[in-house]
Amino acid sequence: MISLKSTKHKKCRLTVIASSVGEINCDVFHSKIKLIICSAAIIFSIVLSMSAFLVQQENLAYLLLVNVFLLFHAWCRQANLAPLIKLFFIQSLVTVGLYALLYGGERLFEAIIVVTRIILVMLPSWWLACTQSSHQISQVLGLLLPTKWAFVVTTSIKVLPFIGQEVRDIYHIQCLRGARITPKELINPINWYELVQCVLFPLLIQLLSLSKHIAHSANQRHFDKSSKHTHWPFN
Amino acid sequence: MMLLALHQVELQQGNSTYLYQNLNLQINAGECHCISGVTGCGKTTLLQLMAMPNQFNYQGEITHSDELIIGIIMQDPHVQLIRETIGAEVAFGLENLLVRPIDMLPLVEQALTKVGLVLPLNTPVDHLSLGQKYRLMLAAQLVFEPNLILIDEPWAQLDNQGITDLCKVLLDLLNTGVGVVIVEHNTYPFTQLINYQWQLISGTLIPANKEISSSEDFIENISRHSVSQHDIDKIPLTMTHPVKQGALSLGGRPCVLSMSGLTIQFANQNPLLHINNNVTMHSGDIVGLFGENGCGKTNLFNRIVGVSAGYKGQISLLGKTPKLGIFGANLGFLMQRPSRQLFEMTVQQELEFSLKRFGLPLSNATDILTQLNLMPLALHSPHKLSYGQQHLVAFASVLCINPKVLLLDDPFAGLDDNYFPLVIKALKHFSENGGAVIFSSHRHILSSLISKCWLIERQQLTEHCVLNGTS
Numbered sequence: 001m002i003s004l005k006s007t008k009h010k011k012c013r014l015t016v017i018a019s020s021v022g023e024i025n026c027d028v029f030h031s032k033i034k035l036i037i038c039s040a041a042i043i044f045s046i047v048l049s050m051s052a053f054l055v056q057q058e059n060l061a062y063l064l065l066v067n068v069f070l071l072f073h074a075w076c077r078q079a080n081l082a083p084l085i086k087l088f089f090i091q092s093l094v095t096v097g098l099y100a101l102l103y104g105g106e107r108l109f110e111a112i113i114v115v116t117r118i119i120l121v122m123l124p125s126w127w128l129a130c131t132q133s134s135h136q137i138s139q140v141l142g143l144l145l146p147t148k149w150a151f152v153v154t155t156s157i158k159v160l161p162f163i164g165q166e167v168r169d170i171y172h173i174q175c176l177r178g179a180r181i182t183p184k185e186l187i188n189p190i191n192w193y194e195l196v197q198c199v200l201f202p203l204l205i206q207l208l209s210l211s212k213h214i215a216h217s218a219n220q221r222h223f224d225k226s227s228k229h230t231h232w233p234f235n
Numbered sequence: 236m237m238l239l240a241l242h243q244v245e246l247q248q249g250n251s252t253y254l255y256q257n258l259n260l261q262i263n264a265g266e267c268h269c270i271s272g273v274t275g276c277g278k279t280t281l282l283q284l285m286a287m288p289n290q291f292n293y294q295g296e297i298t299h300s301d302e303l304i305i306g307i308i309m310q311d312p313h314v315q316l317i318r319e320t321i322g323a324e325v326a327f328g329l330e331n332l333l334v335r336p337i338d339m340l341p342l343v344e345q346a347l348t349k350v351g352l353v354l355p356l357n358t359p360v361d362h363l364s365l366g367q368k369y370r371l372m373l374a375a376q377l378v379f380e381p382n383l384i385l386i387d388e389p390w391a392q393l394d395n396q397g398i399t400d401l402c403k404v405l406l407d408l409l410n411t412g413v414g415v416v417i418v419e420h421n422t423y424p425f426t427q428l429i430n431y432q433w434q435l436i437s438g439t440l441i442p443a444n445k446e447i448s449s450s451e452d453f454i455e456n457i458s459r460h461s462v463s464q465h466d467i468d469k470i471p472l473t474m475t476h477p478v479k480q481g482a483l484s485l486g487g488r489p490c491v492l493s494m495s496g497l498t499i500q501f502a503n504q505n506p507l508l509h510i511n512n513n514v515t516m517h518s519g520d521i522v523g524l525f526g527e528n529g530c531g532k533t534n535l536f537n538r539i540v541g542v543s544a545g546y547k548g549q550i551s552l553l554g555k556t557p558k559l560g561i562f563g564a565n566l567g568f569l570m571q572r573p574s575r576q577l578f579e580m581t582v583q584q585e586l587e588f589s590l591k592r593f594g595l596p597l598s599n600a601t602d603i604l605t606q607l608n609l610m611p612l613a614l615h616s617p618h619k620l621s622y623g624q625q626h627l628v629a630f631a632s633v634l635c636i637n638p639k640v641l642l643l644d645d646p647f648a649g650l651d652d653n654y655f656p657l658v659i660k661a662l663k664h665f666s667e668n669g670g671a672v673i674f675s676s677h678r679h680i681l682s683s684l685i686s687k688c689w690l691i692e693r694q695q696l697t698e699h700c701v702l703n704g705t706s
Contacts, residue, residue: 133319133320133323134318134319135318135319135320135323155317158317158318158319161361162313166575169570169575170575170576172540172542172559173568173570173573173575173576174576175559175560176540176542176559176560176562176566176567176568177576177588177589177592177632177633178563178564178588178589178592178593178636179588179592180592182559182560197578198578198588201578202575202576202577202578205577205578205618206575209314210314213309213311213314213315214314214315214317216283216287216290217314217315217316217317218317218327219287220286220287220305220306220307221327221328221331221375221376221379222328222331222332222379223327223331225331225332226331226332226333228333229330229331229333230329230330230333230334230335230336230339231330231336232318232322232323232326232327232329232330232336232339232343233336233337233339234322234323234340234356234357
């Protein structure tokens with residue numbers, strides 16, 4: 001039924017856009033080029049992330065340089081660096097703080113190396129998510145993984161900014177409700193539980209609900225009808 | 236031709252109570268059914284049950300015809316969107332139906348044109364307003380040409396233009412034999428579409444009286460008039476006039492909010508909103524902030540309460556420049572989709588959280604729950620309530636701290652005729668005791684309640700006094 005109706009519409013529209021068929025082919029060609037670039041970007045980011053664990057300490061600076069370039073590239077593509085920098089700052093503070101607490105000042109350099117490696121593992125994935133569309137990543141992953149897995153991975157990447165916004169909104173609303181979670185109040189570890197209770201817990205509920213709704217939305221749009229899928233070519 | 240039928244359907248909620256009992260419904264091609272019912276009676280679940288019966292453990296019989304293709308648009312379009320651009324979003328269904336890439340473009344364009352969303356196909360979904368996302372979701376369903384469309388509470392999400400466009404689309408679909416089921420509290424805008432109107436009462440569908448509008452062109456009717464949920468509120472904006480500086484008699488009431496020379500603008504984008512003149516709110520005022528989907532109402536609220544920077548000009552709330560956390564119990568803010576703030580185990584505890592933090596009497600919680608007729612839900616988990624009930628609990632949780640200023644972002648979404656008057660009464664009571672309220676809506680409502688309205692048109696906010704207001 002669907003294919004019959006679709007054919008009918010196709011005939012209607014193709015007469016109207018006949019003059020732009022060349023343009024469509026051009027767009028499809030560009031889309032294929034972008035797909036190749038996306039494949040290369042995925043491989044590059046995986047290699048870079050793995051290198052963060054594998055390279056020796058003396059070569060870490062080279063890796064850091066490459067990652068700085070990625071940051072610059074993402075910034076040129078209008079990515080918002082502020083949340084990432086904030087995350088890295090908190091990560092550094094917690095890790096270095098814990099090392100200082102457990103081992104004193106003598107192993108601080110080791111703590112800095114650990115933090116650097118963690119940052120270098122995360123940064124290429126962030127760069128990939130910022131510079132490539134989740135749809136293209138899905139297309140590439142679909143060649144290697146079962147379609148459902150590719151969908152799960154790319155949808156997870158796609159919802160990251162949404163999750164970030166949800167965290168901000170929930171945090172703000174709970175601050176306004178009087179929760180003791182302002183940066184000043186969080187210096188006191190007793191208030192950390194409040195952060196978990198009134199920000200992370202509702203976030204978890206939202207994420208569970210979101211995953212259920214996205215799964216329903218995908219299935220209702222025939223995602224589970226076939227193991228193979230075609231792809232929208234105009235990214 | 237029968238598309239879908241429910242025969243003697245029963246669905247248990249929890250261990251004891253039944254959400255549906257002996258529920259029967261048959262939907263044929265070209266029919267429009269409208270289902271109404273009180274908040275939390277199971278309307279949304281019924282749509283989900285119709286669309287995805289295998290997700291539920293029900294008794295009875297649900298029959299889908301062999302040709303049945305269902306399109307469903309739920310209350311919150313945010314959680315249904317999968318792709319990053321509008322073209323890819325609409326094409327998602329086509330990808331799954333193995334339509335050739337080269338054939339997708341005309342189908343996608345056609346679906347977007349049908350719902351009046353004529354934007355570049357690579358427009359990021361994130362850049363769309365809530366109403367535009369709702370239309371996008373509709374296009375994403377229409378593209379695979381369903382013969383039954385299920386729609387959950389469009390009135391709450393769409394502005395008048397959106398409702399007009401939706402009615403046009405649905406009318407065309409009905410004429411081509413597509414079946415439509417609308418779940419809606421406010422059936423008035425859809426009167427001419429509806430063939431069968433039902434009330435969901437005690438788990439059973441009961442035929443309801445349908446009021447036929449005398450107007451021949453109902454679509455034009457919707458766009459011309461400001462329709463609200465209450466008869467008393469069907470007062471269009473022609474009953475208002477722009478406020479001149481100092482024109483209102485304030486009776487010595489202190490100014491709680493003033494804004495002047497304000498421009499809200501995101502980096503590398505055109506200004507979203509300007510306020511050229513000085514606009515003010517005094518204690519006891521109830522201000523309606525009206526504007527279409529995406530005009531910047533939520534962004535303005537975020538600046539007033541101090542959760543977002545990114546503006547030029549001056550905002551003074553309770554004599555201070557807004558900053559997160561400095562107003563304490565003097566400020567109450569209800570965000571859109573307020574279910575996000577719920578985290579406690581019971582509704583009662585949810586209300587008591589802020590009272591404990593601000594050192595206020597816990598009895599306020601019981602008072603507000605009684606006032607809003609929510610006492611039966613006091614010991615329920617807020618996470619198991621319906622969308623409308625959660626909205627109400629969140630509203631109660633900001634009201635119970637009795638702030639000096641209350642900001643409500645789209646507070647009437649999902650409220651039925653039972654709860655709506657209670658919320659209005661609570662707001663009136665709050666304002667009579669000196670509290671100031673701003674509420675936003677994408678249509679002009681409650682003209683009989685508000686003392687003035689702030690209207691956003693063409694990126695400009697202007698202040699209007701309401702002639703029959705209570706001030």
